[in-house]
Amino acid sequence: MAHLNGSSDGNFRVIGTRPIRHDGVEKVTGQALYGADYSMPGMLYGKVLRSPHAHAKIKSIRIDKALKHPGVHAVITGADFPEVKGVMAQVGELVVNTHYLSLNVMARDKVLYDGHPVAAVAATSKHIAEEALELIEVDYELLPPVMTAEEAMKPDAPILLPELRSRFIAHRTDPGSPEGPDRPTNVAAHIQFQRGDLEAGFKSADFIVEREYRTATVHQGYIEPQNALAIYNPDGHITIYCSTQGSFNVRTLTASILGLSEGMIRVVPAEIGGGFGGKTTVYLEPLAVLLSKKSGRPVKLTMTRSEVLRATGPTSGTKIRVKLGATRQGKITAAEVWMAYEAGAFPGSPFAPGAMTTLGPYHIENLKIDSFDVVVNRPKVAAYRAPGSPASAFACETALDEVAEKCGIDPLELRLRNASHEGTPQPAGPPFKKIGYIETVEAIKNSDHYRSELIGKNRGRGVASGFWFNGGLQSSATVNVHTDGTISVVTGSVDIGGTRAAMAMIAAEVLGLNVTDVRPIVTDTDAIGHTDVTGGSRIALATGLAVYDAAHDALRQLKQRAAKLWEKQPEEVQFKNGVFTASGENAAPLTLKELASRLARTGGPVTGRATVNAGAVGAVGNAFATVCVDVEVDPETGKVQILRATIAQDAGRAIHPSYVEGQMQGGLAQGLGWALSEEYVYDERGVLRNTSLLDYRMPTCLDLPPIETIVVEVPNPSHPLGVRGVGEVSIVPPMAAVANAIYRAVGVRMRELPMSPPRLLKELMRKQGTSVEQQAAAAD
Amino acid sequence: MAKKVVVEANINGEPIEFLCEPRQSLLEVLRDVLELTGSKEGCLTGDCGACTVIVNGRPLCSCLMLGVEAQGKTIQTVEGLAAPDRLHVLQQKFLEHASLQCGICTPGFLMSAKALLDRNPKPTEAEIRYALAGNLCRCTGYDKIVRAVADAAQTLASGQQPAGHLGSGPSATEQTERFLQEQEVK
Numbered sequence: 001m002a003h004l005n006g007s008s009d010g011n012f013r014v015i016g017t018r019p020i021r022h023d024g025v026e027k028v029t030g031q032a033l034y035g036a037d038y039s040m041p042g043m044l045y046g047k048v049l050r051s052p053h054a055h056a057k058i059k060s061i062r063i064d065k066a067l068k069h070p071g072v073h074a075v076i077t078g079a080d081f082p083e084v085k086g087v088m089a090q091v092g093e094l095v096v097n098t099h100y101l102s103l104n105v106m107a108r109d110k111v112l113y114d115g116h117p118v119a120a121v122a123a124t125s126k127h128i129a130e131e132a133l134e135l136i137e138v139d140y141e142l143l144p145p146v147m148t149a150e151e152a153m154k155p156d157a158p159i160l161l162p163e164l165r166s167r168f169i170a171h172r173t174d175p176g177s178p179e180g181p182d183r184p185t186n187v188a189a190h191i192q193f194q195r196g197d198l199e200a201g202f203k204s205a206d207f208i209v210e211r212e213y214r215t216a217t218v219h220q221g222y223i224e225p226q227n228a229l230a231i232y233n234p235d236g237h238i239t240i241y242c243s244t245q246g247s248f249n250v251r252t253l254t255a256s257i258l259g260l261s262e263g264m265i266r267v268v269p270a271e272i273g274g275g276f277g278g279k280t281t282v283y284l285e286p287l288a289v290l291l292s293k294k295s296g297r298p299v300k301l302t303m304t305r306s307e308v309l310r311a312t313g314p315t316s317g318t319k320i321r322v323k324l325g326a327t328r329q330g331k332i333t334a335a336e337v338w339m340a341y342e343a344g345a346f347p348g349s350p351f352a353p354g355a356m357t358t359l360g361p362y363h364i365e366n367l368k369i370d371s372f373d374v375v376v377n378r379p380k381v382a383a384y385r386a387p388g389s390p391a392s393a394f395a396c397e398t399a400l401d402e403v404a405e406k407c408g409i410d411p412l413e414l415r416l417r418n419a420s421h422e423g424t425p426q427p428a429g430p431p432f433k434k435i436g437y438i439e440t441v442e443a444i445k446n447s448d449h450y451r452s453e454l455i456g457k458n459r460g461r462g463v464a465s466g467f468w469f470n471g472g473l474q475s476s477a478t479v480n481v482h483t484d485g486t487i488s489v490v491t492g493s494v495d496i497g498g499t500r501a502a503m504a505m506i507a508a509e510v511l512g513l514n515v516t517d518v519r520p521i522v523t524d525t526d527a528i529g530h531t532d533v534t535g536g537s538r539i540a541l542a543t544g545l546a547v548y549d550a551a552h553d554a555l556r557q558l559k560q561r562a563a564k565l566w567e568k569q570p571e572e573v574q575f576k577n578g579v580f581t582a583s584g585e586n587a588a589p590l591t592l593k594e595l596a597s598r599l600a601r602t603g604g605p606v607t608g609r610a611t612v613n614a615g616a617v618g619a620v621g622n623a624f625a626t627v628c629v630d631v632e633v634d635p636e637t638g639k640v641q642i643l644r645a646t647i648a649q650d651a652g653r654a655i656h657p658s659y660v661e662g663q664m665q666g667g668l669a670q671g672l673g674w675a676l677s678e679e680y681v682y683d684e685r686g687v688l689r690n691t692s693l694l695d696y697r698m699p700t701c702l703d704l705p706p707i708e709t710i711v712v713e714v715p716n717p718s719h720p721l722g723v724r725g726v727g728e729v730s731i732v733p734p735m736a737a738v739a740n741a742i743y744r745a746v747g748v749r750m751r752e753l754p755m756s757p758p759r760l761l762k763e764l765m766r767k768q769g770t771s772v773e774q775q776a777a778a779a780d
Numbered sequence: 781m782a783k784k785v786v787v788e789a790n791i792n793g794e795p796i797e798f799l800c801e802p803r804q805s806l807l808e809v810l811r812d813v814l815e816l817t818g819s820k821e822g823c824l825t826g827d828c829g830a831c832t833v834i835v836n837g838r839p840l841c842s843c844l845m846l847g848v849e850a851q852g853k854t855i856q857t858v859e860g861l862a863a864p865d866r867l868h869v870l871q872q873k874f875l876e877h878a879s880l881q882c883g884i885c886t887p888g889f890l891m892s893a894k895a896l897l898d899r900n901p902k903p904t905e906a907e908i909r910y911a912l913a914g915n916l917c918r919c920t921g922y923d924k925i926v927r928a929v930a931d932a933a934q935t936l937a938s939g940q941q942p943a944g945h946l947g948s949g950p951s952a953t954e955q956t957e958r959f960l961q962e963q964e965v966k
């Protein structure tokens with residue numbers, strides 16, 4: 001393992017350049033195979049029957065008519081699944097209980113949300129499978145739906161999971177202990193972080209801002225629906241092709257749901273059409289395996305868009321209360337935050353990461369954060385880009401804007417006066433190492449955008465910041481040296497946004513190669529060591545670290561081979577700019593190419609290998625971003641147009657700046673959708689009403705301006721290249737930035753997401769109403 | 781279930797005959813019958829544009845058209861965009877500008893952009909955004925896509941070939957265009 005002795009000096013040859021990605025040509029010519037593009041000889045098509053009810057008992061399911069339908073080869077229901085004991089499994093940044101996961105992929109005696117699977121069919125065509133679904137008869141006994149955390153937390157609320165008891169978690173690594181009386185509840189867990197003396201902190205404040213916020217359930221919105229193709233061999237071996245962020249996760253979770261050994265399952269990750277955390281778990285894979293086993297044929301399932309919206313992990317809706325105490329000079333003296341995250345039908349919302357990131361950008365001595373994981377009759381949430389942090393940042397960063405206003409200081413200045421830096425305790429306790437938060441605020445402060453004047457009626461500018469801790473986790477990498485001196489870099493990290501290029505660049509940097517001499521490959525679960533999900537902003541960081549180490553391992557062996565040729569000691573061999581040298585006689589310099597052609601004679605091929613647990617070696621770097629947006633509000637309709645948007649983010653080190661910018665722009669764009677238009681709309685029966693992309697409204701390119709990016713590089717001291725990870729934090733600040741901009745534009749504080757035209761219009765009318773009354777009063 | 785129908789169409793410059801059920805969409809025919817999986821499925825309701833193809837010169841969501849409606853039509857898909865040894869300038873610019881992250885939306889964007897540049901070789905930024913508004917991308921925030929299309933338009937207008945991937949033979953798209961012109965002449 002190479003030394004983790006702080007970042008290198010930044011004199012890079014390849015890192016920081018913008019080569020064309022290696023998998024690019026396949027992707028622009030339509031040749032790249034995404035999950036749904038695979039097919040197999042004799043393949044059947046699967047379809048899933050889903051509950052039309054939010055909360056109901058399943059009294060009976062009759063499948064005989066469906067089985068007799070011509071072309072149908074297999075039907076499965078909950079009865080085909082084994083009982084699974086609950087084991088906690090890490091899924092992305094979230095932890096899930098495999099018992100509940102099993103109930104989520106196929107309901108047993110109860111359905112818990114509109115879209116919950118109750119049966120699945122395999123047939124010779126999609127259309128026949130769809131016809132067969134209509135022949136399955138399910139008898140339901142309806143139960144009252146519980147749709148929000150607020151309702152679910154009431155003492156007399158209907159109970160979703162009778163065996164559920166609440167856990168209290170007192171610190172970051174606390175497994176939790178029972179909380180409250182031993183009786184059924186919808187509150188799965190409560191985490192609490194506390195420091196300082198809250199009462200004294202609020203006493204020393206000149207004023208207090210106390211507000212309540214709500215955020216709607218929103219979906220990751222990847223363009224590619226979930227898919228899975230399974231082949232069950234008569235000897236019990238299983239191959240699964242699917243679009244997933246974590247092929248090893250799919251293997252572990254499918255094995256545990258089906259009661260199989262992991263070794264029996266090989267998962268081949270297809271190209272993936274977006275995930276944002278939503279493809280870190282399983283939905284279709286166990287169903288495809290069972291259908292293949294029953295039918296003896298390969299079975300492919302793909303979801304429709306409405307299935308994606310109804311039944312795959314969105315992220316939590318929340319209710320949040322924030323209380324901030326501050327001095328007139330803008331020093332935050334105390335903060336108290338209470339948050340309830342809707343988990344969907346089973347426990348596992350991002351309530352803990354939410355708590356761990358709340359107010360992370362600020363050094364607040366007296367702090368109390370309470371966060372709750374609450375089950376409701378909605379689809380079980382999955383990770384979504386910096387899970388938990390965006391909702392709490394929306395609340396806290398708009399409350400902070402009110403503090404800045406009360407103090408009469410610039411909102412960026414308020415942030416600088418309270419900014420976290422090296423040594424500041426994180427919300428969860430441990431101190432930050434070197435971080436670049438202040439640098440992101442300064443970058444916005446000095447940006448063209450912030451310094452420009454915003455003129456015009458109903459226009460306003462808002463800023464906000466965000467924190468995400470980033471993931472570490474495990475990765476493996478292999479570097480194969482070919483006989484012509486080119487190399488391949490093999491990892492198990494699914495490439496969701498250009499990480500193949502980053503891996504190739506790191507290896508090229510270490511081995512003095514051109515990036516075009518490196519072929520980066522993503523392989524399946526049998527061909528590489530365990531690798532955790534592509535998530536947690538961890539690929540450039542952790543898999544990058546594995547590639548860096550594997551390239552160094554190859555280099556060490558290559559030096560030995562050169563030494564052997566020259567009859568010298570390996571320590572005598574130098575390597576610089578792609579050339580091996582040694583002093584003294586019989587040591588004519590060798591390029592990597594020349595040396596590679598002589599490997600057969602010096603002991604055989606060279607393969608560098610490395611595995612890492614980046615969390616365990618403390619290489620994880622924390623990420624911060626600050627965003628500035630200008631808006632124009634149409635006072636007639638309440639519609640908000642984004643005029644200009646700039647994001648500054650600390651990448652630590654940008655390996656491929658174009659893809660770093662891309663992550664910043666993409667996260668910001670998702671945040672703008674979250675801010676203005678995206679939300680799940682349920683009717684009173686708990687049925688989702690907007691199940692298409694027409695009605696679940698994500699930003700189009702007409703809704704967005706060009707997105708300006710400022711890549712800040714404060715190297716992560718714990719990573720050899722200074723990398724921090726860039727995938728997630730960009731989604732944290734936008735919602736509050738937009739809310740703050742709307743306030744500056746039209747004078748109303750929006751405390752509920754999305755800030756859609758009807759909501760904003762209501763607030764505008766309320767404001768006018770008040771002023772009309774005031775005018776009337778003044779006239780008297 | 782109605783019987784399968786024989787349909788004749790010109791796809792990427794080649795006359796093709798296929799069998800399809802009346803209920804199959806053109807997208808399903810392209811992907812499942814003809815194994816042209818470059819056109820992607822994101823919604824099947826005309827809302828995402830991932831399935832965009834060019835039919836008789838106009839960009840269309842292939843999920844909203846039936847396979848049988850392809851009878852006698854000329855269809856261009858992403859598979860026909862590049863020559864064997866040369867990318868289309870739009871493809872090249874998408875790569876240079878890092879306009880794709882996951883890439884699932886890319887075929888649809890390329891076809892919409894191609895249709896735009898065919899009818900308006902010098903689009904403004906607003907025109908580009910308008911022409912691409914039917915294509916959703918969740919990864920990029922569109923910024924780098926819009927830049928790539930603008931750059932491609934400029935490169936085409938200046939008569940330069942994009943750097944790299946130089947080649948000689950006509951692409952399938954160009955063949956299709958010639959075919960269309962010939963049809964018109966007739």
Ligand code: FES
Nearest residue numbers: 822824826829843
């Ligand atoms: S699949 Fe045709 S528009 Fe989405």
Ligand code: FES
Nearest residue numbers: 881885917918919
């Ligand atoms: S690049 Fe992923 S949807 Fe556009």
